[in-house]
Amino acid sequence: MWALVAAFALGALVSGGLVFAVTGPSSTERMADQIRAEAALRDKTQVKDLTTLARTTRDRLAPVLEGLSLAMPGGDAAAGPAAVTSADVGKWREAVTAAVASFADPPSGETATNVARSTLASAVRQLATTVDAYAAARDLGGPSAATALERAARQRADALFTWSVGATALDAVNVDVGYGHQHVFLQTSPGDGALTPDDEPEGHHS
Template sequence: MSRKTGKPSYVRQAEQARARRVPLAATIAGLVIAALVAGLVGYFVGRPDATTRAIDDIKAQEAKRDVDQIRDLTAVARRSQETLTTLLNAFDTAVDGTKPVDAATVKSWQETVKGLVTAHADSPSGTTATNVARGGFRGAVADFQVAVDIYAQAVAAPPEGRAALTAIAGRARTAAATAWSVAAAQLDQINVDAGFGHQHVYLETEQGSGAFTADGEEEGHTGG
């Protein structure tokens, strides 16, 4: 009859090692799964939903559209500034009697201002700040048109009524220049905000614009 013996020590050691490895492997697997789940949850929680993404896209499109509108409005205003400066230099000397003009010249002024009104008639929808600048320029050129029309009436009026109409034309011109300067200040600010730097389209005539003038910042300067 053979003697009963236990398992050899090396067998018992292998079994014990396997027993330890099973819980360890399960623990590691659990940690990996938990990390993956946490990562997925974090991704979906942190990821913008469809509505948020749509709103962000709309905001980005609006921002680009506004930048384009600011650039276009500045170009139109600058061309108008050059035209008005030339016109007002002649208008001012005519109104104060320094250099009177004939009806044909006044007629040409009316055509010029009519062209400016047309140039500023476009009214795309933009941000409030851009709309204010655009509306300001539109109102100003309309006021200049009124001033020139009044002066045309003064030139055609009988001598006894000419002085009064000329004075009214001068006041209308000053009001128009003031309205223009407010729009120019607004345009300057939205250009700075858009990253284009200061853009000055103020009226600088030989006798003065009768309104606000540009600040001391250089053209294109992005500060202040």
């Protein structure tokens, strides 16, 4: 009797082991799961770092955008180029140069995070070009100056729009990795045509 029970138990153990061996994950599948988990963790860290960088950049660029808005066609005031000094332009150049440098040598990450980072970096480069174009326009006179300023104003609008696309992408990846909404948008006016943040509160996960 006991021999029969022992034989049955041994058979069950062997059978169960065989079933697990057949239906359990293979070494390749386990390795793939580990790689996916490591990639997800790495992406979450990169999203956090990118969001911090975007906030720092936004604060760094705020005085530049405010100055350009006051001095350029279509801005908040018709002060004209004379309202801006060479020292002001020098400070703007320092700010945008530092911002461009902060996006240099980006890490390789998940596609959505790379897209958000690249779009924000492109916006910063466009704004640096705007400052250069504005500085060049100040050295011109007559119709040429007006034309150059108009071109610089369009470049500024393009930079603001590009940043808004990147900020929207950054918001989406933050939600995807579990940080919730992060609205890192530049200050814009309705006429700029830029995308605006949604109505979800900061940190909300829906």
